[in-house]
Amino acid sequence: MKRERPNSFVIAEAGKCIGCKACELACFAVHNQDNGVAASVGTITMPVLPRLYVIRSDSFAMPVQCRHCENAPCAGVCPVQAIRQEEGAILIDEDRCIGCKACAMACPFGAVSLYKSYGNGQEIEQPYLKEQQNGRLERKTRIIAYKCDLCRNIASAANTVSEETVTSVAVDQSGRLTENGGGSLPACVSVCPEQALTLVSPILGESRSRTAADVGSLRSLRL
Amino acid sequence: MTNLIPEKKGSSVMPNIDPIIHIDKQLCTGCRRCASVCPVDAITGEAGTPQSIDAHRCVICGQCIQACTAYAAESEPSLASRAEKLRQRGQVSSVREPLFAAYSTGHGLELKEALADPKRHKVVQCAPVIRVSLAEEFGLPFGTLTPGKMAAALRRLNFDRVYDTNFGADVTIMEEGSELIGRVMSGERLPMFTSCCPAWVKHAETTAPQLLEHLSSCKSPMQMIGALVKTYSAEVDGVDPADILSVAVMPCTCKKFEAGREEMNVDGHQEVDLVITTRELAQLIKDKGIDFINLPDEPFDSPLGKYSGAGTIFGATGGVMEAAIRTGYELMTHESIPNLQLDFIRGDEGIRTAAVQIGDLELKVAMVAGLKYVSSILEQVAEGTCPYHFIEVMACPEGCVSGGGQPKLLLETQRKSAYQARKSSIYRHDANQKVRKSHENPAIIKLYKDFLGEPLGHASHHLLHTKFISRSAKEELS
Ligand code: SF4
Numbered sequence: 205m206k207r208e209r210p211n212s213f214v215i216a217e218a219g220k221c222i223g224c225k226a227c228e229l230a231c232f233a234v235h236n237q238d239n240g241v242a243a244s245v246g247t248i249t250m251p252v253l254p255r256l257y258v259i260r261s262d263s264f265a266m267p268v269q270c271r272h273c274e275n276a277p278c279a280g281v282c283p284v285q286a287i288r289q290e291e292g293a294i295l296i297d298e299d300r301c302i303g304c305k306a307c308a309m310a311c312p313f314g315a316v317s318l319y320k321s322y323g324n325g326q327e328i329e330q331p332y333l334k335e336q337q338n339g340r341l342e343r344k345t346r347i348i349a350y351k352c353d354l355c356r357n358i359a360s361a362a363n364t365v366s367e368e369t370v371t372s373v374a375v376d377q378s379g380r381l382t383e384n385g386g387g388s389l390p391a392c393v394s395v396c397p398e399q400a401l402t403l404v405s406p407i408l409g410e411s412r413s414r415t416a417a418d419v420g421s422l423r424s425l426r427l
Numbered sequence: 428m429t430n431l432i433p434e435k436k437g438s439s440v441m442p443n444i445d446p447i448i449h450i451d452k453q454l455c456t457g458c459r460r461c462a463s464v465c466p467v468d469a470i471t472g473e474a475g476t477p478q479s480i481d482a483h484r485c486v487i488c489g490q491c492i493q494a495c496t497a498y499a500a501e502s503e504p505s506l507a508s509r510a511e512k513l514r515q516r517g518q519v520s521s522v523r524e525p526l527f528a529a530y531s532t533g534h535g536l537e538l539k540e541a542l543a544d545p546k547r548h549k550v551v552q553c554a555p556v557i558r559v560s561l562a563e564e565f566g567l568p569f570g571t572l573t574p575g576k577m578a579a580a581l582r583r584l585n586f587d588r589v590y591d592t593n594f595g596a597d598v599t600i601m602e603e604g605s606e607l608i609g610r611v612m613s614g615e616r617l618p619m620f621t622s623c624c625p626a627w628v629k630h631a632e633t634t635a636p637q638l639l640e641h642l643s644s645c646k647s648p649m650q651m652i653g654a655l656v657k658t659y660s661a662e663v664d665g666v667d668p669a670d671i672l673s674v675a676v677m678p679c680t681c682k683k684f685e686a687g688r689e690e691m692n693v694d695g696h697q698e699v700d701l702v703i704t705t706r707e708l709a710q711l712i713k714d715k716g717i718d719f720i721n722l723p724d725e726p727f728d729s730p731l732g733k734y735s736g737a738g739t740i741f742g743a744t745g746g747v748m749e750a751a752i753r754t755g756y757e758l759m760t761h762e763s764i765p766n767l768q769l770d771f772i773r774g775d776e777g778i779r780t781a782a783v784q785i786g787d788l789e790l791k792v793a794m795v796a797g798l799k800y801v802s803s804i805l806e807q808v809a810e811g812t813c814p815y816h817f818i819e820v821m822a823c824p825e826g827c828v829s830g831g832g833q834p835k836l837l838l839e840t841q842r843k844s845a846y847q848a849r850k851s852s853i854y855r856h857d858a859n860q861k862v863r864k865s866h867e868n869p870a871i872i873k874l875y876k877d878f879l880g881e882p883l884g885h886a887s888h889h890l891l892h893t894k895f896i897s898r899s900a901k902e903e904l905s
């Protein structure tokens with residue numbers, strides 16, 4: 205029997221955010237261990253591509269990311285069914301994604317971005333599509349949609365990291381780079397110096413009451 | 428205003444007075460995380476707007492560089508291109524890592540050009556803590572110890588001699604230990620402060636010029652090696668000191684400032700011509716396409732590459748003290764020190780104090796890690812109520828392992844474990860050395876026998892000791 209529980213999501217408190225972008229950097233770091241990104245900045249060989257973006261105005265800053273909508277409009281428009289719901293999160297299957305931008309246009313929060321795809325820290329080229337560059341035909345780099353996945357599937361990426369590295373960089377059992385090797389908070393939440401980010405898991409009473417002010421509307425969803 | 432940093436000969440990148448620490452106004456988001464780690468409140472500006480650095484107060488420790496997380500994003504076109512920014516920052520064009528708002532003047536580009544010059548005799552020294560952190564830049568776990576690969580990489584970068592600042596640390600202990608014993612015996616100018624951390628020295632010169640006589644007159648290990656490279660080893664190798672390019676790889680951004688100080692020259696030759704950080708060394712290794720992880724272990728060159736365990740632990744807070752006590756104890760009592768591992772001295776940020784029984788003397792010592800903790804001690808010294816004989820000051824929170832030029836972490840949450848691993852790696856390295864006391868290092872014994880004579884002797888004074896200058900705001904503005 206299906207249990208209808210709302211999806212988790214991460215939300216920011218605009219008044220607290222100082223716009224440091226530490227959350228962007230952390231999000232990028234934990235998602236690119238199979239691109240050779242380890243603990244130090246020097247291991248990065250590709251552009252920093254996070255899955256949340258700190259937006260700024262004159263009066264405030266705060267990051268915006270996927271809300272893991274219950275009736276995810278992005279999934280509805282994806283022509284190749286690359287977007288699916290899995291254990292309380294809306295995920296994009298990056299292998300299937302054809303970079304058609306439909307999800308990015310459908311997302312009411314602007315939480316989806318299209319960027320080059322990377323493997324082993326190098327741009328991934330397409331097998332067939334070519335473009336004219338520097339006077340000759342070159343294979344075009346694959347472009348895919350990126351968005352917050354609540355730090356799911358990080359375990360598989362971390363499998364390529366040696367046992368020793370795993371302990372030394374405080375990666376938890378499932379392979380997530382975590383705060384103190386213990387919990388499994390999303391990377392952005394665990395690094396924010398101002399505690400501006402909260403993981404809202406509507407099934408957890410504690411989180412619900414802690415963030416009641418932000419997500420009052422969720423009360424009606426209490427199961 | 429007096430010209431504090433002399434113009435470097437042949438330097439195209441470094442302007443006349445380079446403050447070394449910069450904040451890129453195009454990238455700074457004004458989060459002021461840098462200001463929260465700055466030990467001397469040198470960072471000014473309103474929240475949400477680009478910050479500025481007060482170069483007079485700034486001690487060039489680079490902690491702000493370690494803290495800054497605002498990077499040039501792929502999507503947001505900044506005014507200057509990446510290539511242009513790299514050039515402005517003195518970095519080689521192959522650097523792939525993101526560009527952050529807070530950064531230090533690089534000398535990688537300049538060094539790359541200099542290394543290609545066949546006419547120069549190229550000599551390099553590496554600080555104790557480079558070997559415990561360099562591997563992190565190649566994805567290895569925190570604290571992986573790679574002295575042999577580091578020496579091999581430096582040779583492949585075209586250095587003719589690969590020396591070690593650890594040797595300089597051993598010389599420092601000989602000189603500073605003797606100086607301490609002399610001062611304790613005569614009761615003069617106590618307490619004595621260590622002088623090997625340039626950020627601490629600059630801070631003392633800026634905020635407590637009246638107390639400068641309390642600093643040990645010793646140059647730092649880096650400058651001592653620099654002086655010996657252009658004299659002792661030039662003689663051994665039969666090269667003209669004028670042909671030598673003396674380079675230092677340091678965990679510290681302030682070492683760039685120290686090397687440029689006017690008084691840091693011997694017989695008209697600058698002791699250290701160029702300083703690069705741990706991060707810059709990694710960038711040069713990658714630039715040359717060297718496969719660091721698979722390099723064989725190679726030894727350092729003699730004579731300035733042989734070191735004791737005492738020299739090694741300089742990189743952790745309390746290390747200078749521990750090394751000095753190992754030697755000071757034996758010089759004073761003529762007996763072997765009962766316990767080599769002085770665990771009570773080891774620790775992290777803050778002030779730690781201890782009393783060590785040396786013969787009849789109860790030597791009172793203090794270790795200050797993190798410059799923000801030093802002001803209370805300076806007040807006591809000024810009032811004449813400071814109870815300690817010897818005080819080690821390190822500007823960075825956990826000593827050089829946490830220096831501003833060390834590998835920069837992507838996640839703030841890993842800082843503790845990174846510093847911890849680098850530190851235990853240093854102590855492990857010491858524990859595995861056959862010789863663990865500076866005065867028992869055969870190369871040190873030989874240096875004094877053949878060249879220096881005795882600690883604090885004439886040659887030592889000429890080469891290894893210095894004077895500090897007041898940088899109080901009043902004088903600098905006049
Ligand atoms: S929860 Fe994870 S994937 Fe989502 S924005 Fe935060 S760090 Fe990125």
Ligand code: SF4
Pocket residue numbers: 216220221222223224225226227228258265266267395396397398399400401
């Ligand atoms: S880490 Fe926290 S304070 Fe910094 S930008 Fe992200 S949400 Fe804002």
Ligand code: SF4
Pocket residue numbers: 224450454455456457458459460461462477478494495496497528529
């Ligand atoms: S320099 Fe970096 S840490 Fe400092 S305010 Fe600017 S963005 Fe923040």
Ligand code: SF4
Pocket residue numbers: 448461464465466467468469470480484485486487488489490491492
């Ligand atoms: S280098 Fe050190 S002293 Fe200078 S502004 Fe940065 S943190 Fe402050």
